[in-house]
Amino acid sequence: MFVFVSNLLDQIILLSMRRNCSAQVFGRTAVLILARGGSKGVRLKNLQTVGGLSLISRAIKTSKEAGLHDVTVSTDHPLIALEALKTGTAIFRRSHITAVDWAPSIWGAAEFISRRPEVTVLVLIQATSPFLKPKRLEDAVRKLNLPIAYDCVFSALRSYKLRWHQHGNTFSPINFDIHARPRRQDWNGNLIETGAFYISRRHLIENGLFQNNNCTIEEVFGAESLEVDTYYDLQVANALLRSNLADVLGN
Template sequence: MQITALILARGGSKGILLKNLALVNNKTLISRTISVLREFSKFQSIWVSTDHESIAREARLSGARIHTRSRESATDEASSLLAVKEFAYHHPEISAIALFQCTSPFLTLFPIDQAYAMMTDLGYDSVFSVTTSYKLRWTFNSDFSVSPLNFELTRRPRRQDWDGDLMENGMFYFFRTRLLQSNVLQGGLMGVVEIPQNRSLEIDSPLDLKMAQAIAPLLDNS
């Protein structure tokens, strides 16, 4: 199996203007991700799907190929699934995609290699990144009272006594493109790669960006 790397990077982010070009440790988010993917070196090709020329220019300079994203797939309401399906439609020769989120700035080689091996050597149909959470979760009932979701009141777990919950962190999704026919990125034989909590930051707000900029010099050198 050959796997193609894909980054979705539209230009219309609202919380942080042109978020994908924000600087973290003197590199743009888009170039940070492309740099790691190029260093990994096993992907058939690396693509950035974007509707913005400045992002396209930065991606080209960083060594990626460009798919021009349609206006319909780059709106605030459009899902990532729609953008991925659009890309796959224009590249029917691709049988597997590794979708990366450049707003997860602390991607490293080791989890990529784990996911790649699970797809190519172990026969998984989809593999995605998760982080273990030890939070006790609650939900509202119809009368606005609350009930526990992932534990029992009479058996409230201590952190050291349970495995926690696996939470998607959005860093990457590997999948066979045939799954797109069912409108999913995850399906078939599914597996996960765990990302340490300190590398799972996802940049959605200006505060997230400031946190990433503060800790990047430490994590990038570790």
């Protein structure tokens, strides 16, 4: 079965190359969507649909609407490759070692750029953020060089939640003083990575990093921060879309 699946994936990639050899745009800034087939929480998570469109297709659509046309889906599964093929997107054969449960995303990113020596900036997009706005992604790419040059830009959500750290059976505050609890209007909150995207210069990825101390963030809001990791998240995403709340909550 493994050999059959592997051969099928190779055939789909070959077909993709034949179809896209004249249409695919290759450049110094490339989008990579990592989409392995072995997701545990939700089976074939990247093929699950929100509003009738698969998560992987949504990520591709968002990238292209943001003006990023050098888009590649890196996968180890033929069904995901077929979904990418339907959109005319390039397919990269993800190696087994970068697609196992415990493999960090940076391995998949490094594997990809090792085959693309012309790429100087990698835009890693997570297909599990279905409500990411193209304009947000476009602004983030622009922010990499303006007003000053950064090495990375990533998506973050501002949170005003008060956080605690557990030490055995005791607890201590992390981001506030218990003698002067802040009101929401009195502080800027904390920034939490959403994982929707990481825009990194090549030298970072070659050193095994997406970020360093020369980074900035692109702030996302509301539904844009939703990450589909469980069937519950999937139901929430579809409910937001059906009720037309996704755009309202994303502003």
